[in-house]
Amino acid sequence: MSWVLNLIEELEIVPSVYLKKLINTDEIWEVRAAAGSDIFRLLCFFDGPQLVVVAHAFQKKTQKTPKQDIKTAEERRKDYFRRKKQ
Numbered sequence: 001m002s003w004v005l006n007l008i009e010e011l012e013i014v015p016s017v018y019l020k021k022l023i024n025t026d027e028i029w030e031v032r033a034a035a036g037s038d039i040f041r042l043l044c045f046f047d048g049p050q051l052v053v054v055a056h057a058f059q060k061k062t063q064k065t066p067k068q069d070i071k072t073a074e075e076r077r078k079d080y081f082r083r084k085k086q
Helices: 002-010 067-085
Strands: 019-021 029-035 038-046 052-059
Touching (some): 038 067, 052 067
Antiparallel strands (some): 038 052
């Protein structure tokens, strides 16, 4: 899984198979990674061009990203920027 994070850090354009914006979200992006036969998703957002903040992670068992997981990431994003302003 760490090689996917290194890929995101080093490539200027990351293939959508590894990183894609989730539609109808508040700027939440999904990182796709596998460890053996397990598939994991990291929901993240950007704070400027150089910082990716991982807001939530889970083991994916269905085709669609569960709405509750997206909601958790969106709430954490709002909280992050609210605290950053203080």
